[in-house]
Amino acid sequence: MTYAWADAILEVDLSRGKTERSRLGLESYQGFIGGKGINIKLFWDRVPPEVEPFSPDNLLIFTAGALNGTAAPSANRTTISYKSPLSKLFSSSSLGGFWAPELKHAGYDSVVVSGKSPRPVYLWINDDHVELRDASRLWGKDILETQRLIREELKNERVQVLCIGVAGENRNTAASIQHGIVNCAGRSGAGAVMGDKNLKAVAVYGTKDVSVARPAELIQLRDSVLERSGPQRDWWRKYHVTGGFSQAFVDWGVFGNVHRMPEGVGFENMEAAHADFAGRHLVREPACYNCPFKCHALLSVPDVGVVGVKCTGWWSFMLACKIPDIAFSLKCYDRCVKYGLDHLSTANRVAFAIDLYQNGILTKEDTDGLHLEYGNRELALVLVEKMARREGIGDVLADGVYEAARRIGRGAERYTSHIKKLEIKFHTYYNTYLAFTTAISDRADTPCAGSAQMSPVGMRWDMEPHQYIKEGWWLFPEEWERYLYLDHAVDYEGIAEVAAYGEDVKTLSDLTGICWNAAGFVPFVAIKPNTHVRLLSAATGMDIDQAEAFKLARKTRALIQAYNSRLGLRRRDDTVPEKFFQKEVVGYQKEKGLVRLDHGKFDEQLDRYYRLKGWSRDAIPTGEALDGLGLGYVRHDLEDRGIL
Amino acid sequence: MKIKTIRIDASKCTGCRACEMICSAFHAEQKYSIANPKRARINVFKDEENDVYVPVLAGPYTDVECLGRNTVTINDKEYGECSFCRASCPTRVLFKEPDAPEIALKCDMCGDEPLPMCVKWCMAGALTYVEREEAS
Ligand code: SF4
Numbered sequence: 001m002t003y004a005w006a007d008a009i010l011e012v013d014l015s016r017g018k019t020e021r022s023r024l025g026l027e028s029y030q031g032f033i034g035g036k037g038i039n040i041k042l043f044w045d046r047v048p049p050e051v052e053p054f055s056p057d058n059l060l061i062f063t064a065g066a067l068n069g070t071a072a073p074s075a076n077r078t079t080i081s082y083k084s085p086l087s088k089l090f091s092s093s094s095l096g097g098f099w100a101p102e103l104k105h106a107g108y109d110s111v112v113v114s115g116k117s118p119r120p121v122y123l124w125i126n127d128d129h130v131e132l133r134d135a136s137r138l139w140g141k142d143i144l145e146t147q148r149l150i151r152e153e154l155k156n157e158r159v160q161v162l163c164i165g166v167a168g169e170n171r172n173t174a175a176s177i178q179h180g181i182v183n184c185a186g187r188s189g190a191g192a193v194m195g196d197k198n199l200k201a202v203a204v205y206g207t208k209d210v211s212v213a214r215p216a217e218l219i220q221l222r223d224s225v226l227e228r229s230g231p232q233r234d235w236w237r238k239y240h241v242t243g244g245f246s247q248a249f250v251d252w253g254v255f256g257n258v259h260r261m262p263e264g265v266g267f268e269n270m271e272a273a274h275a276d277f278a279g280r281h282l283v284r285e286p287a288c289y290n291c292p293f294k295c296h297a298l299l300s301v302p303d304v305g306v307v308g309v310k311c312t313g314w315w316s317f318m319l320a321c322k323i324p325d326i327a328f329s330l331k332c333y334d335r336c337v338k339y340g341l342d343h344l345s346t347a348n349r350v351a352f353a354i355d356l357y358q359n360g361i362l363t364k365e366d367t368d369g370l371h372l373e374y375g376n377r378e379l380a381l382v383l384v385e386k387m388a389r390r391e392g393i394g395d396v397l398a399d400g401v402y403e404a405a406r407r408i409g410r411g412a413e414r415y416t417s418h419i420k421k422l423e424i425k426f427h428t429y430y431n432t433y434l435a436f437t438t439a440i441s442d443r444a445d446t447p448c449a450g451s452a453q454m455s456p457v458g459m460r461w462d463m464e465p466h467q468y469i470k471e472g473w474w475l476f477p478e479e480w481e482r483y484l485y486l487d488h489a490v491d492y493e494g495i496a497e498v499a500a501y502g503e504d505v506k507t508l509s510d511l512t513g514i515c516w517n518a519a520g521f522v523p524f525v526a527i528k529p530n531t532h533v534r535l536l537s538a539a540t541g542m543d544i545d546q547a548e549a550f551k552l553a554r555k556t557r558a559l560i561q562a563y564n565s566r567l568g569l570r571r572r573d574d575t576v577p578e579k580f581f582q583k584e585v586v587g588y589q590k591e592k593g594l595v596r597l598d599h600g601k602f603d604e605q606l607d608r609y610y611r612l613k614g615w616s617r618d619a620i621p622t623g624e625a626l627d628g629l630g631l632g633y634v635r636h637d638l639e640d641r642g643i644l
Numbered sequence: 645m646k647i648k649t650i651r652i653d654a655s656k657c658t659g660c661r662a663c664e665m666i667c668s669a670f671h672a673e674q675k676y677s678i679a680n681p682k683r684a685r686i687n688v689f690k691d692e693e694n695d696v697y698v699p700v701l702a703g704p705y706t707d708v709e710c711l712g713r714n715t716v717t718i719n720d721k722e723y724g725e726c727s728f729c730r731a732s733c734p735t736r737v738l739f740k741e742p743d744a745p746e747i748a749l750k751c752d753m754c755g756d757e758p759l760p761m762c763v764k765w766c767m768a769g770a771l772t773y774v775e776r777e778e779a780s
């Protein structure tokens with residue numbers, strides 16, 4: 001009997017219109033645990049490196065975490081993997097909500113989609129009944145309408161749906177896959193791959209049991225986590241309502257327009273502006289499946305309606321367009337959500353286009369007659385729409401700033417802000433720790449979403465530091481107390497160690513499906529690594545300890561690195577744009593005397609980090625490290641290709 | 645007679661369905677050995693776009709559908725005739741064992757537990773338990 005896992009995958013061949021349930025084969029997959037781990041293993045086995053992102057041979061894999069569907073708290077993440085049309089690397093995006101637990105209850109760990117449908121379809125999974133249904137009347141619909149229409153068509157209010165919007169249909173490389181009102185697998189173009197396959201949505205309804213190996217132990221662990229969940233719940237409430245999130249970013253000195261940081265955006269007091277808005281418009285703080293936290297906010301925004309938002313959704317367009325108006329920012333954000341667009345890349349692309357125009361690189365001839373300028377509200381919405389539909393200038397921008405700069409030429413490259421071609425968020429690079437962890441992340445993304453940990457302290461914790469550690473809230477080993485302020489520190493010591501450890505913990509989340517918010521991202525970590533591993537053991541019967549679990553996390557991470565090494569990923573790519581080394585820092589680090597990021601010290605930490613990972617100086621996993629992780633077949637492959 | 649009541653404050657509900665999960669796990673043949681919200685005796689009706697979240701506890705079984713139905717309009721949106729109904733009724737799949745639809749699911753207030761499970765583990769405080777004495 002298998003516990004927690006279904007030990008089944010649903011294979012979907014869209015070219016032939018065929019679906020088939022098959023065994024996952026836990027004997028080979030158990031060491032990859034779930035989510036991202038199962039995805040990279042399937043990718044390694046089935047997708048040769050030369051397969052193009054928009055090829056029928058590219059896979060789009062949706063996998064539940066090992067703990068999804070069990071009583072383990074906050075275990076609800078779906079990890080979606082594919083070769084990214086943006087970075088051209090193996091990439092994963094994940095989302096919370098209700099979809100992955102539903103998939104487990106339908107009796108599958110994973111849905112593996114290959115091929116390309118000749119016409120728009122959606123996949124309907126109702127336990128053992130699986131069907132590809134016509135989606136022509138859904139094509140062109142926004143993501144909320146799509147979900148509503150599918151529920152109506154299937155006459156079932158409890159169906160869980162993942163879908164793309166217009167942007168995915170048009171293969172915009174910022175296209176997301178959305179679920180519910182707020183859950184979004186946003187970055188690196190998952191939605192574009194889905195659109196390329198003519199797959200509008202995946203709807204699931206499952207009625208089967210998910211069993212666990214040691215029920216009493218699991219429930220006892222669950223109870224103890226919930227009993228410790230109060231401080232984090234209060235923390236979220238506080239930061240939604242008071243806007244402390246916004247202020248924390250300002251204090252960090254990591255807040256500003258992507259291209260012209262650290263220019264401010266006009267609010268004297270970010271916290272007050274945020275709090276005022278939330279006070280007037282917050283209607284609810286919803287949560288994902290079986291989660292005691294309520295980390296997102298539902299806001300009733302004038303002229304827009306109910307908007308579900310978390311974290312950066314509040315500010316992306318405000319910063320990109322230099323318009324200090326939260327309502328405006330949320331309106332643009334909401335438009336992105338409905339089109340199924342990652343608002344972060346999209347906001348970055350808007351700012352990029354405006355910069356090009358302002359510097360004479362784009363003219364009215366290139367922009368369909370539009371005058372691109374900061375501070376113009378209508379313009380932002382027009383550009384978003386053009387990108388979603390690939391109209392005029394939107395077509396060029398829909399491929400991302402890296403590709404767009406190549407097509408435009410005339411020095412446009414200088415105005416791009418991306419890491420490994422993924423547009424950067426606007427708030428992280430004036431801080432040595434964040435710059436570093438973003439550079440090494442497996443998705444070139446800010447650490448909250450990539451593979452590494454955002455910050456040793458998450459955000460502000462409003463508790464005396466020693467007390468904080470004594471009460472057991474800190475994610476890292478107690479003997480590392482000296483690194484507690486690492487994200488404010490001006491020297492670089494400890495960055496590699498903390499980043500490597502943080503990455504193990506984060507990867508574990510990506511395998512078990514327990515949300516990173518619960519297991520590490522924010523202060524008052526309710527599920528520390530030790531508890532996390534015990535939850536995994538009790539549910540699956542695996543019986544591993546923290547060291548073994550971290551080793552499995554490193555196995556997944558090494559396999560991703562090896563896959564991407566075959567695609568040419570090297571040390572030179574593990575960096576942030578040069579302009580961030582050139583500009584002066586602001587915020588805490590400036591107060592402490594740091595002037596700017598330092599190439600030499602950054603490189604030293606990179607060497608250390610690679611050594612800790614068992615990778616070469618050029619970021620390739622070594623044969624010895626691969627052997628040690630049970631990845632001998634990967635070593636042979638890299639040797640055969642002359643990479644090792 | 646002791647009347648057991650669960651008070652629902654829909655405005656506090658986060659829609660997390662932890663109540664459904666724990667209800668199903670608690671009532672499993674071997675306690676907590678499985679989870680399956682489709683076996684729960686509580687169901688959270690949700691319409692995120694319109695901010696409507698209503699936990700509904702499974703009421704009595706009925707062998708025929710009712711004749712007098714009602715609709716409910718909230719913030720200008722009209723909800724179907726069965727949306728907030730508690731009955732295990734032949735017209736729908738809700739509140740029946742999924743693998744044995746002839747068996748109705750009905751909230752039993754978790755038997756002798758001092759506190760119903762859904763109330764105990766609703767961390768948002770949307771459910772509260774109230775007991776009162778009433779002359780029979
Ligand atoms: S912490 Fe937030 S994102 Fe994570 S599971 Fe809970 S509600 Fe969802």
Ligand code: SF4
Pocket residue numbers: 656657658659660661662663664688699765766767768769770771
């Ligand atoms: S546990 Fe509470 S907050 Fe969560 S869905 Fe149930 S009633 Fe709502």
Ligand code: SF4
Pocket residue numbers: 666667684685686701702750751752753754760761762763
């Ligand atoms: S009181 Fe007990 S039986 Fe009734 S819905 Fe809540 S958990 Fe289920």
